[in-house]
Amino acid sequence: MTVLEQGQIQIHTENIFPIIKKAVYSGHEVFLRELVSNAADAISKRRMAAMAGDCSEGEEGKVAIRIDREQKTITISDNGIGMTADEVKRYINQVAFSSAEDFLEKYKQEEDAIIGHFGLGFYSSFMVAREVELVSRSARPDSEAVKWRCDGSPNFSLEGSQRDEAGTDVILHLMEEELEYLEPARLRNLITQYCDFMPVSVELEGETVNKKVAPWRQSARELSDQDYIDLYHYLYPFQGDPLLWVHLNTDYPYTLQGILFFPKASGRADWEKGEIRLYCNQVYVSDSIKEIVPRYLLPLRGVIDSPDIPLNVSRSALQTDRRVRSIGNFVAKKVADRLRSLKQDDPKTYAEAWDALAPFVKIGAMEDEKFADQVSELVLFGTTADASDQPGEEPIAAGEKAYTTLASYRNRQGSDQANRVLYCSDEIAQAGALSLWTGQGAEVLLAETVIDSQFIPWLETKHDELKFQRVDAELDDSLRDDKPEFSDQDGETQSESLRTLIKDALANDKVTIQVQALKGGDEAPAALILLPEQMRRINDIGALMEQRFPGLPDHHVLLVNRRHPLVEGLLKLNAVSVLVGSDASAASPSQQLAGNLARHLYDMARLSVGGLEPNELAGFQTRSTKLLAALMERGI
Numbered sequence: 001m002t003v004l005e006q007g008q009i010q011i012h013t014e015n016i017f018p019i020i021k022k023a024v025y026s027g028h029e030v031f032l033r034e035l036v037s038n039a040a041d042a043i044s045k046r047r048m049a050a051m052a053g054d055c056s057e058g059e060e061g062k063v064a065i066r067i068d069r070e071q072k073t074i075t076i077s078d079n080g081i082g083m084t085a086d087e088v089k090r091y092i093n094q095v096a097f098s099s100a101e102d103f104l105e106k107y108k109q110e111e112d113a114i115i116g117h118f119g120l121g122f123y124s125s126f127m128v129a130r131e132v133e134l135v136s137r138s139a140r141p142d143s144e145a146v147k148w149r150c151d152g153s154p155n156f157s158l159e160g161s162q163r164d165e166a167g168t169d170v171i172l173h174l175m176e177e178e179l180e181y182l183e184p185a186r187l188r189n190l191i192t193q194y195c196d197f198m199p200v201s202v203e204l205e206g207e208t209v210n211k212k213v214a215p216w217r218q219s220a221r222e223l224s225d226q227d228y229i230d231l232y233h234y235l236y237p238f239q240g241d242p243l244l245w246v247h248l249n250t251d252y253p254y255t256l257q258g259i260l261f262f263p264k265a266s267g268r269a270d271w272e273k274g275e276i277r278l279y280c281n282q283v284y285v286s287d288s289i290k291e292i293v294p295r296y297l298l299p300l301r302g303v304i305d306s307p308d309i310p311l312n313v314s315r316s317a318l319q320t321d322r323r324v325r326s327i328g329n330f331v332a333k334k335v336a337d338r339l340r341s342l343k344q345d346d347p348k349t350y351a352e353a354w355d356a357l358a359p360f361v362k363i364g365a366m367e368d369e370k371f372a373d374q375v376s377e378l379v380l381f382g383t384t385a386d387a388s389d390q391p392g393e394e395p396i397a398a399g400e401k402a403y404t405t406l407a408s409y410r411n412r413q414g415s416d417q418a419n420r421v422l423y424c425s426d427e428i429a430q431a432g433a434l435s436l437w438t439g440q441g442a443e444v445l446l447a448e449t450v451i452d453s454q455f456i457p458w459l460e461t462k463h464d465e466l467k468f469q470r471v472d473a474e475l476d477d478s479l480r481d482d483k484p485e486f487s488d489q490d491g492e493t494q495s496e497s498l499r500t501l502i503k504d505a506l507a508n509d510k511v512t513i514q515v516q517a518l519k520g521g522d523e524a525p526a527a528l529i530l531l532p533e534q535m536r537r538i539n540d541i542g543a544l545m546e547q548r549f550p551g552l553p554d555h556h557v558l559l560v561n562r563r564h565p566l567v568e569g570l571l572k573l574n575a576v577s578v579l580v581g582s583d584a585s586a587a588s589p590s591q592q593l594a595g596n597l598a599r600h601l602y603d604m605a606r607l608s609v610g611g612l613e614p615n616e617l618a619g620f621q622t623r624s625t626k627l628l629a630a631l632m633e634r635g636i
Contacts, residue, residue: 004085004146005158007093028178031128032065032187033194034121035076035170037283039063040200042080042168046139049081055139058166062201062208065191067182072174074181079167082138085146088158092122092134092148122170126152128181129172139166197282214282216259216303220247232261235277236301240264243353245302246338250330254308254323260335261301264356274298279305294328294371296364297335304331329370335360336374343378347391351398354380358448362455372462380405381423382446384438385412401446406459409445421468423447423456429609432525433472436479439520444471457537472609473533481517481563494571495562501574502560505598510554518561526564527605530557552611558602570597593634596627 043061050057058079066075083091125132130152137145147161163169180186188209195202197214215223215231232242242261249257260276276293278285282305290298292309309324339357343350350357361379365372380396380403387397395402410418423445424434437444447456456468485493495515502513518524531539531553539553560567574594603620606612612620 004160005089007156028127029181029190030194031124031172032076032181032190033283034124036063036065036191036195036198036202038121039076039078039080039168039170040198040283042078042082043200044080046079046081046166049139055081055141056166058139060201062203063195063198064203064206065187066205067184067187069182072179072182074172074174074187076170076172077167079165080139082143082163082166082168083136083146084138084140084143085158087138088134088136088146088148093156125170125172128174128178130175131173133171133173134168135161135163135171136168137163137166194284196284197279199282214279214303214305216247216257216305217282220249223247228259228261231259232301235303236261236263236275239301242301243356244338244342246335248304248331248334254306254327256304256306256308256327256330258304258306258331259302260297260304260331262353262357262360263299263301271295271298275301277303278309279303280309281305281307292324292328292331294332294364294368296360296367296371297332300335300360332364332368332371333374336371336378339375339378347396348398351380351396351401351403354398354403359451362451366455366458377405377407381409383409383443384424384434384446385443404445406445409443412443419465419467421445421466422471423452423468424471425452430470430472432528432605432608433475433530436475436518436520436524437471439523440478442478453537453541469533470531470536472528472530473536474530475516475518475559479519481519483517485517497574498560498562498567498571501570501594502558502598502602505595506558506602510556511602512555512557514557514559515562516559517563521563522565524561524564525605525608526566527558527560527601529605529609529611530559532557551613552606552609558605560601567601570594570601573597589630593627593630596623596630600624600627 040061040063043063046055046058047061049055061079064075064077066077067073068075132150132152134148135145136148137143143166145161145163146158148156148158150156174181184205187204191202191204191209196210197212198210199212199214201208201212202210215227228245229241232239232245241264243264244262246260246262247258248260272290272295273288274290274293275287276289276298277287278289278292289304292304293300306327309327339350339361342353358380361375365375365379383395383402383404385395385402385404387395387402394408395404406421409421413420422437422442424430425447427434427446434444460466460468485495498515499513506513514530529552535553535555539551562568562571573590600623603612603623607620
């Protein structure tokens with residue numbers, strides 16, 4: 001074969017410097033993505049040139065991958081536009097001179113059909129190959145095939161060759177340490193990962209591997225609900241059905257398509273890296289798009305496809321600029337629009353989905369002021385109020401729960417309570433206080449323990465007039481029995497004597513003891529722990545910073561209900577113990593029993609709010625057993 005030319009590749013140092021460091025690509029396997037993308041570009045170019053009458057259209061475009069185990073080669077072939085000798089010298093020998101950019105200057109149409117724009121993708125071959133051959137024949141009339149060969153050094157050879165049809169073969173002579181790519185299963189996985197939705201057929205050993213059709217490039221009107229669900233199952237196997245989805249499509253000021261899914265609550269949300277996949281013209285780029293999507297939307301799943309997102313030369317990392325931030329704002333707005341339309345059109349479905357949606361909406365509102373304005377009327381709280389029987393009215397029924405907006409809750413409160421918002425963050429730990437409020441007809445919002453510990457203070461900064469009060473923070477007059485209390489012959493009331501008894505039994509100055517008569521009869525708790533709102537919030541913030549469970553603050557209030565039968569029994573026992581033990585030098589059995597019962601009241605109140613540490617539970621059990629035995633001996 002006649003050698004047409006020999007020489008050295010002309011390197012544009014200002015563009016090639018990153019690749020010299022070999023830090024351009026995140027992994028060797030992307031060579032297949034780059035070469036198949038180049039092949040798809042060549043097919044698109046041939047179609048565009050044929051429309052202009054510059055070459056024949058040829059058969060339907062396809063990319064074929066062949067393995068030769070004996071020769072230790074992989075061949076990536078296409079039936080695209082091909083290259084002449086001059087074009088090979090221009091586009092291959094001058095590293096980083098992008099053929100795509102040059103081609104688009106001539107054919108100013110369908111720009112987003114061209115995948116690559118950097119001219120470096122071809123040179124990813126040398127990450128796995130010790131030698132690369134390129135055999136190409138241009139689709140333009142009267143073209144002859146040429147062969148280019150390079151061993152990874154700046155030296156190359158270019159000579160005439162044979163190829164019956166227009167197109168290009170890239171033949172990789174693999175390094176010994178890269179022979180894993182001779183395994184069909186390995187290549188099949190890479191095709192599925194990177195080229196699955198590429199708009200041309202990608203064949204491996206004669207079999208088409210990729211799906212070709214990218215649903216997100218279709219109009220939402222063309223897709224059924226099942227089409228969306230099927231895509232979700234394909235992208236995220238064994239994850240169940242999505243909660244709902246958002247179809248993205250815009251062509252100004254940038255081109256972007258995509259489908260984002262809200263997953264059902266799974267407990268494995270990734271708030272740092274994310275699970276949304278980034279594509280560029282249907283070619284997979286990355287699953288780490290934290291530079292594009294706001295952090296609060298990262299745990300969404302799905303696809304964003306845009307040729308306008310600025311990638312580095314490897315297409316594996318993103319470059320942050322104003323356009324990227326604009327895309328992030330667009331995605332956030334479309335998510336907010338989707339949630340708003342769902343709440344308006346189907347409030348019941350929205351309420352049923354709220355528990356899974358809440359983290360995105362609340363964290364997003366706190367982190368993004370624009371998003372906060374967009375979702376201000378979309379935030380729901382669980383409520384103790386009965387759901388409305390009228391469609392579209394609040395509270396909204398969702399299963400066994402009811403939900404309401406903050407504005408609707410405030411409208412239902414009396415004018416004197418319009419700025420106070422009662423809430424409960426743990427229906428079990430705060431059950432006693434919660435029952436006191438609801439027993440008197442108060443509506444209480446049900447908050448989420450983790451997120452709302454930050455979201456509620458944020459809401460207060462947005463609404464200066466509002467005061468959020470947890471049900472166990474304090475009690476107002478509506479919960480107290482205002483019957484007068486009489487004093488004994490020494491001028492001491494039952495409340496005062498009970499307070500003294502419990503104070504002596506606990507011997508803990510950090511616990512403030514209050515004695516009240518509470519409404520609710522036997523249903524009201526005998527004793528409960530009150531945590532002043534600001535003190536508790538300070539404790540919660542400290543625990544959050546130290547990444548530990550908040551626990552019970554050292555300083556808290558023990559509220560004892562003197563109308564409860566158990567407390568009334570304690571009062572009688574204390575009265576007897578005073579009479580019997582008044583002249584004794586040591587505490588009488590009655591006094592000991594009264595003290596133990598007082599301690600038990602406190603232990604039970606702490607236990608209900610999770611205030612007993614694990615190492616204290618054994619002592620609590622021992623004291624409880626002894627107390628029961630002592631009560632049985634007395635026939636109580």
